[in-house]
Amino acid sequence: MQVDQEVDCEGLLCPLPVLRARKRLLSMLPGQVLRLRATDAMAQVDLPHFCAQAGHTLRESSLSDGVYTFDIVCGP
Numbered sequence: 001m002q003v004d005q006e007v008d009c010e011g012l013l014c015p016l017p018v019l020r021a022r023k024r025l026l027s028m029l030p031g032q033v034l035r036l037r038a039t040d041a042m043a044q045v046d047l048p049h050f051c052a053q054a055g056h057t058l059r060e061s062s063l064s065d066g067v068y069t070f071d072i073v074c075g076p
Contacts, residue, residue: 001060004028004032004034005034006034006035006036006037007035007036007037009043010037010067011039012038012039012040013040013042014046015046017036017046017047018047021034021047021050025054025074030074030076031073031074032073032074033059033073033074034071034072034074035071036069036070038067039068041068043068043070044061051072054075055075056074057072057073057075058073059073
């Protein structure tokens with residue numbers, strides 16, 4: 001999957017990963033993909049909820065070596 005922008009939120013606690021995702025997605029076009037990396041375990045709960053509420057699509061999420069990676073498709 002092509003990634004258009006990335007946000008590194010490693011070391012930040014929620015709600016900062018969600019707030020940074022929101023800010024970046026506001027500047028993106030529908031269909032573009034944002035990859036966000038976070039180390040706070042709450043991000044795996046908060047980011048899918050945020051995406052559902054804001055009209056974005058969480059395309060993929062994974063965990064590797066304590067880092068969660070989320071690929072979010074910007075909604076309309």
